[in-house]
Amino acid sequence: MIKAYAKSDIGKVREINQDYYYISESIDEVQVYMLADGMGGYNGGEIASELAIQTAKSYIEDNFKQIEKDKESIIQLIGSSMEYANMIVYERSKENEELKGMGTTLEICLIYNNKAFIGHIGDSRIYRIRKDFIRKLTQDHSYVQKLVKDGTITQEEATHHPQKNMLTKALGCNAFIEPDVMVKGFLKDDVIVMASDGLTNMISQEEIFEIIKNDIQQAPKEFIKMANDRGGYDNITVVAIKNI
Secondary structure (H helix, E strand, O other), X not given: OEEEEEEEEOOOOOOOOOEEEEEOOOXXXXXXXXXXXXXXXXXXXHHHHHHHHHHHHHHHHHHOOOOOOOXXXXXXXXXXXXXXXXXXXXHHHHHOHHHOOOEXXXXXXXXXOOEEEEEEEOOXXXXXXXXXXXXXXXXXXXXXXXXXXXXXXXXXXXXXXXXXXXEOXXXXXXXXXXXXXXXXXXXXXXXXXXXXXXXXXXXXXXXXXXHHHHOOOOHHHHHHHHHHHOOOOOOXXXXXXXXX
16 A cells, blocks of 8 residues: 655745645556656746646556556656656747746656656656665756766765756756656555655755654655755655555
């Protein structure tokens, strides 16, 4: 059985919440969880994040029953759902001058058969906690992460880098995207945490682990309080999923 807890908050600085999330209501054999952090002036980011999630969700729901339920087919489905969402958001941004340049991060986690099928673009993150260990499953698509990968700066320097919000990939900004799609084991008692950078910029990986371990049900509320206490400079969204 899967249990999920989520919360989103505007933070202390922003005028609107451009984050958006979706938690699967179905108790079928498959569950889908999504998180998006929108960007763009006016209310573009708000539109981009919601539109991306609604579009990808519909695409997965419309096609899941038809596909073979093997690993490759599900990976393909998630990639295609993100490409389709990208096309829809990109087209919408071209229709309206005020929405020009809008885009969003997008995290998808489809749980099926004790596996987590993950789609990722942008700098929102997905972690998995197993026993006494937390691992970041996604790599930020950011300029700063590229510098870390190239060995130009350290991971520690990346935390405080002035250009840490510069993305190298996002959904809806270009006609084509290449999201990361992967599959990970999701065993009994494993926890998956999806978070926007409004959380991960304010709270360390170790703190995420400690709070989840303490009380997963209260964790989203606790995370938001903590991020706001430390400044709440951005919208904060977290989804915590446990395989019970």
